[in-house]
Amino acid sequence: MIELGSSLLPFEEFINTLKDFGKDKYHIHHPFHRLMVEGKLTPGQIRAWVVNRFYYQRILPMKDAAIISNCPFPEVRRIWIKRILNHDNYGIEMWIKLGEAVGLNREQIVEGNVLPAVRFAVDTYLNLCKHRSWIYGVATTLTELFAPQAIEERIVALKDKYPWIKPEGFEYFEWRLSQKGISEDFSGTINILKSHVKSPKDQMECIEALSFKLDLLWSLLDAVYYEYILKNDGKTPYD
Numbered sequence: 001m002i003e004l005g006s007s008l009l010p011f012e013e014f015i016n017t018l019k020d021f022g023k024d025k026y027h028i029h030h031p032f033h034r035l036m037v038e039g040k041l042t043p044g045q046i047r048a049w050v051v052n053r054f055y056y057q058r059i060l061p062m063k064d065a066a067i068i069s070n071c072p073f074p075e076v077r078r079i080w081i082k083r084i085l086n087h088d089n090y091g092i093e094m095w096i097k098l099g100e101a102v103g104l105n106r107e108q109i110v111e112g113n114v115l116p117a118v119r120f121a122v123d124t125y126l127n128l129c130k131h132r133s134w135i136y137g138v139a140t141t142l143t144e145l146f147a148p149q150a151i152e153e154r155i156v157a158l159k160d161k162y163p164w165i166k167p168e169g170f171e172y173f174e175w176r177l178s179q180k181g182i183s184e185d186f187s188g189t190i191n192i193l194k195s196h197v198k199s200p201k202d203q204m205e206c207i208e209a210l211s212f213k214l215d216l217l218w219s220l221l222d223a224v225y226y227e228y229i230l231k232n233d234g235k236t237p238y239d
């Protein structure tokens with residue numbers, strides 16, 4: 001964890017410190033992600049990831065609603081509510097489309113058999129957004145500092161190395177990489193934090209939040225890696 005002492009870092013320096021802190025801990029370095037981009041996953045393993053990651057996707061608008069419910073500032077809520085509308089209008093359905101493009105049916109995705117460790121990690125995320133400060137909740141999205149590179153790498157690999165995936169499956173990632181995706185969400189986060197993070201205590205909240213979120217994304221892949229790569233010689237119920 002970063003030690004800030006009792007001083008308030010200037011905003012730019014603060015964000016650079018967070019970038020430095022998180023860059024080696026992001027799930028882009030996880031062995032499951034590396035296997036994916038190297039083209040080494042079986043169709044069953046890709047499907048297992050899509051099903052488990054859907055549990056994260058479906059919780060996103062709920063955690064955003066929890067953040068809004070804790071936030072007393074209309075100008076913040078006005079920005080944040082777009083995240084809920086985006087995921088509920090497009091994101092969730094696009095992830096289901098990805099599931100169908102990799103050969104799952106809707107029920108397998110929506111009623112998916114999610115690993116207990118994934119459920120515990122993602123449910124903890126929702127609970128923290130309910131019970132910690134709204135600044136903490138907003139700051140959990142700072143992993144979006146690193147997301148474009150991971151998504152870019154993933155989409156290139158999925159297209160090149162898994163030709164059996166139907167192209168309509170890539171819409172979700174294309175949307176996240178577009179101006180209306182992470183880029184718009186992330187600039188909202190930065191503007192909010194710039195105006196509202198005013199004390200060393202607020203900055204510590206942001207660091208804790210980023211640290212939790214990095215661990216959550218990592219844990220999700222740990223669970224999938226253990227169950228579907230290490231166990232049963234890599235066989236999955238989706239083969």
Ligand SMILES: O=C(O)c1cc(C(=O)O)c2c(n1)C(=O)C(=O)c1cc(C(=O)O)[nH]c1-2
Nearest residue numbers: 060140141142143144146147150151176217
């Ligand atoms: O595929 C990825 O690597 C990745 C990472 C992240 C992230 O770092 O939080 C998000 C997403 N994707 C994503 O698609 C998404 O909608 C999203 C929302 C959030 C958030 O914190 O509210 N993170 C992410």
